[in-house]
Amino acid sequence: MARDKGRPFLEVIGLTKSFGGNLVLSGVDLALHAGEVHAIVGENGAGKSTLIKTLGGVHRPDSGRMLVDGQDTILRSPSDAIARGIVVIHQELSLAPHLSVAENVFLGHFPLTRLGLVDRRRMRDETRSLLGRLDIDIDPQTLAEDLPIAQQQMVEIAKAISFNAKVLILDEPTAVLDEAMVGTLFDLIATLKSAGLAIIFISHHLEEVFRIADTVTVLRDGKRTGLSEVSEVDQNWLISRMIGRNFPKFAARSCTTGDPALEVRDLTQAGVFKDITFTAHKGEIVGLAGLVGAGRTEVARAICGISRPTSGEIRVFGRKVRLRSPKTAMRLRMVYVSEDRKALGLLPNRPVRENATISNLSRFRRFGLLRLGLERTYVSELIRKLDIRLPGMNAEVRTLSGGNQQKVMLGRALAIEPRILIFDEPTRGVDIGAKSEIYAIIEQLVSSGMCVILISSDLEEILRLSDKVIVLRRGRVAATLSRAEASESAIMHAAALPG
Amino acid sequence: MTSAWSPVAASFARIWRSVGVFAALVLLVTAASILSDRFLTLPNLLNILRQVSIVGILAIGMTFVILTKGIDLSVGALLGISVVLYAGLLENHSMAVAIPVGLAAATLAGTVNGVGVALARIPPFIMTLGMLSFARGLAFIYTGGMPIPILNEDFYSLGNGYVAGVPIPSLILLAVLAVSAVVLSLTAFGRSVYGIGSNEEAARLSGVPVNAYKIAVYAISGFVSGLAGLVYASQLSIGTPIAGQGYELDAIAAVVVGGTSLFGGKGTVAGTFIGTLIIGVLANILNLMGVDPYVQQLFKGALIVIAVYLMSRSDRA
Numbered sequence: 001m002a003r004d005k006g007r008p009f010l011e012v013i014g015l016t017k018s019f020g021g022n023l024v025l026s027g028v029d030l031a032l033h034a035g036e037v038h039a040i041v042g043e044n045g046a047g048k049s050t051l052i053k054t055l056g057g058v059h060r061p062d063s064g065r066m067l068v069d070g071q072d073t074i075l076r077s078p079s080d081a082i083a084r085g086i087v088v089i090h091q092e093l094s095l096a097p098h099l100s101v102a103e104n105v106f107l108g109h110f111p112l113t114r115l116g117l118v119d120r121r122r123m124r125d126e127t128r129s130l131l132g133r134l135d136i137d138i139d140p141q142t143l144a145e146d147l148p149i150a151q152q153q154m155v156e157i158a159k160a161i162s163f164n165a166k167v168l169i170l171d172e173p174t175a176v177l178d179e180a181m182v183g184t185l186f187d188l189i190a191t192l193k194s195a196g197l198a199i200i201f202i203s204h205h206l207e208e209v210f211r212i213a214d215t216v217t218v219l220r221d222g223k224r225t226g227l228s229e230v231s232e233v234d235q236n237w238l239i240s241r242m243i244g245r246n247f248p249k250f251a252a253r254s255c256t257t258g259d260p261a262l263e264v265r266d267l268t269q270a271g272v273f274k275d276i277t278f279t280a281h282k283g284e285i286v287g288l289a290g291l292v293g294a295g296r297t298e299v300a301r302a303i304c305g306i307s308r309p310t311s312g313e314i315r316v317f318g319r320k321v322r323l324r325s326p327k328t329a330m331r332l333r334m335v336y337v338s339e340d341r342k343a344l345g346l347l348p349n350r351p352v353r354e355n356a357t358i359s360n361l362s363r364f365r366r367f368g369l370l371r372l373g374l375e376r377t378y379v380s381e382l383i384r385k386l387d388i389r390l391p392g393m394n395a396e397v398r399t400l401s402g403g404n405q406q407k408v409m410l411g412r413a414l415a416i417e418p419r420i421l422i423f424d425e426p427t428r429g430v431d432i433g434a435k436s437e438i439y440a441i442i443e444q445l446v447s448s449g450m451c452v453i454l455i456s457s458d459l460e461e462i463l464r465l466s467d468k469v470i471v472l473r474r475g476r477v478a479a480t481l482s483r484a485e486a487s488e489s490a491i492m493h494a495a496a497l498p499g
Numbered sequence: 500m501t502s503a504w505s506p507v508a509a510s511f512a513r514i515w516r517s518v519g520v521f522a523a524l525v526l527l528v529t530a531a532s533i534l535s536d537r538f539l540t541l542p543n544l545l546n547i548l549r550q551v552s553i554v555g556i557l558a559i560g561m562t563f564v565i566l567t568k569g570i571d572l573s574v575g576a577l578l579g580i581s582v583v584l585y586a587g588l589l590e591n592h593s594m595a596v597a598i599p600v601g602l603a604a605a606t607l608a609g610t611v612n613g614v615g616v617a618l619a620r621i622p623p624f625i626m627t628l629g630m631l632s633f634a635r636g637l638a639f640i641y642t643g644g645m646p647i648p649i650l651n652e653d654f655y656s657l658g659n660g661y662v663a664g665v666p667i668p669s670l671i672l673l674a675v676l677a678v679s680a681v682v683l684s685l686t687a688f689g690r691s692v693y694g695i696g697s698n699e700e701a702a703r704l705s706g707v708p709v710n711a712y713k714i715a716v717y718a719i720s721g722f723v724s725g726l727a728g729l730v731y732a733s734q735l736s737i738g739t740p741i742a743g744q745g746y747e748l749d750a751i752a753a754v755v756v757g758g759t760s761l762f763g764g765k766g767t768v769a770g771t772f773i774g775t776l777i778i779g780v781l782a783n784i785l786n787l788m789g790v791d792p793y794v795q796q797l798f799k800g801a802l803i804v805i806a807v808y809l810m811s812r813s814d815r816a
Contacts, residue, residue: 306704327706336704344704347697349764358694359705361687369685412705 007070008033009198010055010086010167015064017050024050025061026222032167032198037189039209039230040202042219042242043431048202051219052169055200056088057081069166085166089156091175091429097145102127104144105159130158134188148293150181157188168192170201174208175429178291178457179492186212204431205458206235218242242432257467258282260318261420261451262334264303267312272298273475276312280420280451285442287466287486288455290495294472296455297339300422304336305329316420330359332420335413339424339455345409348398352390353379355397355408360415382411387437403427403434410441421445424455439465459488471495519809520758520773527777531784538787545666551779552668553578553727553734555772557746558753559672559679560723562771563716565754566683567696568763569616569623571717573608574724574750576634578743581605581728583638585654586647586738594654602725608634609721613714627717631747638740647738658733668730675723679768692716696763752799753778756806778802 008031017025025047032038042048053059055066057075066073068084075081078088095104102123111122127140136154144152153173160168174182189199189212203209209216210230218226218241226233226241260279267276273295280286288296302309305323314321316332323329329336338344347355356379357364364374379393386407390400397408406426413421423442427435442465446452456462462469469486471479471494479494532539557574564571581601588597608630615626649655660667683689691712694702703709724743731742757774759766781802785795 325706326704327708330706338701338704343700344698345701347694347701347764349760350693350697354690354693358690358702358707361690365687369681370687370690372685416706 006033008067009069011067012055012061013065013067015051015054015061015066017054017059017061024222025054027064028219028222028224029227030055030217030224032200034166034196034198035193036215037193037199037201037213039213039216040200040219041204041206041209041216041238043433046219046242046431047222048219049171052088052171052200052202055081055167056086056169058088082163082165085164086169087160087163087165087167088169089153089160089171089173091171093149093152093156095144095152095155098143100141100143101131101138101147101155102140104155105130105140105162107159109163126162127158130162134158134161134191136188149176150184153177153185154188157192161192165197167198167200170199172202172204172429174203174205178293179459179495180291182208204429206238209238210235239432257284258449261316262303262453263313263315263318264299265313265315267299267302267314268310269298269302269307270310273302273472276472276477278470278477278480280453282419282449282451283446284467285446285452285454285465287462287469288453288472289457289459289462289469289491290472290478291457294495295475296472297424298475299472300336300424300453300455303329304334304422306336330416330418333416333418334420334422335359335416335418336422337409337413337424337426339428341405341409345412346397346405349396351394352383352388352397352400352408353393356382356393356411357415359412363415378415379411382414386411386441401431401434402429403431403438406430406434406438407441410438414445418450420451420453422453422455425457426454427456427458427461459491462486462491463488520756520770520777523806524773524777524780527780527784531780531787534784535787538784543783543787545664545669547776547779547783548669548672549666550783551775552666552672553730554746554749554753554778555672555775556675556723556727556730557750558757558771558775559675559768560720560727561747561750561754562679562757562759562766562768563683563692564623564720565696565751565759565761566692566763566766567713567716568699568761569713569716570627570751570761571609571612571720572624572627572747573612573630573634574720574727575743575746576631576638577605577608577721577724578728578731578746579638579740580608580634580641581725582732582742583642583647583738583740585729585732586649587641589649589651589654590647594651597654598729601728602722605725605728606718606722609724610714610718612721613717616717617710617713635740635744638742642738642740644740646740649732649736649738654733655736656733658730658735668734671726671730675726676768676772683768688712688715693764696765698764749778752803755810756803758810760810774806777806 010032012028012030015025015028028051040048040051050059054061057078057080066075073084096107099107105127106123111119111126113119124140131138131140136158138147138151138154144155147155157168173185177185193199213230216228216230216238217224218238220242259282261282262280265277268274276299278286290296301307303314305325305328314323316334321332347358353375357375361370364370376393383393388404388407390404397405400408426438430438442452454462454465463486466486467483469481469491470477471481471491473495481490537543557578561571561574581604584601584604585597588600612627612630615621616623657667662670683692691702691707694707695709695712699709728742732738753775754771755761756777757770757772759770778799781798782795785798
């Protein structure tokens with residue numbers, strides 16, 4: 001039963017946008033009412049980012065109409081959009097790290113004293129009251145760079161409110177949050193919704209749509225393939241409209257594990273993690289779960305020689321080792337694929353070819369020089385094996401979609417023919433099609449004897465793939481669960497509750 | 500999220516980066532030959548080649564450093580230090596002693612730069628700025644402030660002789676160019692240099708010995724400065740402590756005009772060579788037209804800014 005929602009505050013009709021001959025958005029309609037939470041879902045490349053950038057004034061549509069509060073509007077710039085109450089919060093947060101929370105919130109519209117100078121007291125007080133109204137517990141004097149990412153996001157939202165936003169657009173706000181923080185964010189969204197704000201958010205986590213959204217739009221290849229009240233549809237409906245086919249359930253995992261590949265005993269890094277003990281076998285997938293900040297990435301970095309543990313023992317294939325650098329770990333055929341491919345993984349302006357081979361150039365070296373032909377052959381084979389979609393192996397890697405970039409990073413790890421692979425957040429920012437491809441690749445690697453340690457904040461992913469789950473909490477092992485014992489509630493219990 | 504049009508723009512940017520600079524040179528040469536009928540003559544062209552040799556050599560070494568997102572402001576001073584050492588040692592020793600010592604000194608200074616940048620994490624600008632002053636001071640102390648004349652005949656012919664009709668300094672430039680091009684495009688070290696400039700941490704996590712390689716690029720820059728000093732000293736037959744003052748800026752100009760990004764990870768020594776030629780041709784044609792040398796500075800400044808602006812358009816793609 002559709003309730004009468006009144007006139008939409010923001011509406012686009014027939015939005016079309018091309019970039020250099022490539023049609024990215026084609027005749028997209030969207031209507032957004034005050035107090036509505038509207039989710040936009042779709043695979044990578046479906047046009048979601050372009051759509052919200054157009055709504056936010058970053059891009060100008062080639063054709064189509066935009067109505068803001070009933071008025072035909074052309075947005076010339078993001079500031080134009082903000083002036084009309086439309087604020088976009090992008091995935092890459094844009095706070096000024098060296099400024100305080102209060103300064104960030106009022107950046108661009110500082111309150112001034114009579115003399116024209118910045119009124120610091122008023123700025124601080126108004127920030128404090130704004131944060132209070134939003135139920136956000138942050139000291140306005142804190143420097144932005146000292147805040148964890150989840151709280152930086154809150155500050156960005158508070159900043160949008162300070163500009164009197166009527167429409168708040170969130171681009172994958174939950175990508176870097178764990179379960180607890182997602183809850184806090186959604187509480188904030190609920191608060192804003194009851195204050196009459198209209199909210200659009202993009203997410204790859206479909207269960208969030210059902211948790212918080214009133215309506216959902218599905219995009220595929222630049223067109224809208226689905227629009228519905230959330231209460232009237234289910235996940236399968238969403239997925240089938242996203243990928244144009246019904247998505248098969250993953251097969252149950254059969255695993256045959258062999259000798260211990262990696263044994264970690266009482267591994268400690270002062271102030272970060274303590275007494276980490278577990279064993280990972282050949283042919284086994286060990287899931288490392290826990291809330292953000294529990295120390296999973298830190299443990300992985302210590303195991304792979306990126307940082308040094310304070311004490312404890314690491315055995316690789318039965319031999320005790322001391323890892324001094326990433327190179328040492330790689331010589332033992334152990335490799336770590338970082339969770340933050342943008343900052344720590346990709347060589348953004350270098351071609352895909354170089355990104356894939358940089359970890360093992362000696363493979364192509366003859367008499368001191370690189371054999372480019374050999375490299376080309378190797379990379380072609382890699383592209384085929386991992387099904388990487390790209391314009392060519394010489395394209396700059398930053399032009400690839402998230403899922404394909406992740407495959408390149410995996411390819412780089414595979415270049416050293418690892419026997420132990422630690423994969424940190426393998427499908428962050430990756431669309432559903434590429435996600436299942438990556439899962440299939442992981443399962444294939446494991447079936448040929450590789451040991452994989454999987455770090456993920458996606459519980460479904462952990463449960464689907466792991467033979468064994470180790471749950472970290474505040475830098476310690478809270479639970480070790482077999483595949484049979486592992487369930488969403490068992491993991492969450494161990495990860496979030498003491499004892 | 501990727502823009503669907505990015506592959507097109509990226510290809511265009513790549514083409515511009517490699518061909519655009521060359522196209523600009525061709526354009527400039529065409530314009531020059533129209534503006535003066537003395538331009539397109541063999542003696543004049545060889546003259547240009549000889550005149551750009553010193554800065555050209557420096558610029559090639561500088562390319563290595565800039566590719567790693569660094570900068571070397573000390574190359575002129577290291578040229579100076581090597582020049583005064585050549586002059587001083589040639590008073591009582593043979594070239595077989597003087598040349599290796601001068602080169603070693605410049606390389607050592609470059610290594611010190613590298614250690615400061617890589618291990619002490621001093622920003623390259625600051626480290627090499629300090630070295631600039633320090634090395635210049637050493638040069639003055641060594642010579643007591645007075646230039647040292649060089650009387651060695653063989654040394655003189657190094658700077659002023661020809662082989663197969665090509666000036667020897669230019670041969671040195673071309674040799675440095677060839678070796679550098681091979682190293683950067685065909686060795687693991689060269690490939691890693693690009694990786695370090697593109698994303699240093701990612702390179703480190705991939706097993707690249709980042710610190711060692713960074714020290715190496717500054718050492719290379721030092722060595723190359725010593726080579727440029729060799730050309731300088733042998734051409735002019737004088738070991739003056741002010742040799743090379745200001746050359747670092749000309750070297751940087753040649754590198755950026757040639758398409759290397761100051762943000763690291765993009766550029767080639769071939770581009771740098773063309774950048775050097777562009778600046779050289781510009782200076783030459785202005786000379787032939789009798790333009791006041793001070794006015795020439797205006798042209799050079801404008802050229803650098805325009806060239807970098809055009810490059811930055813392709814960076815953004």
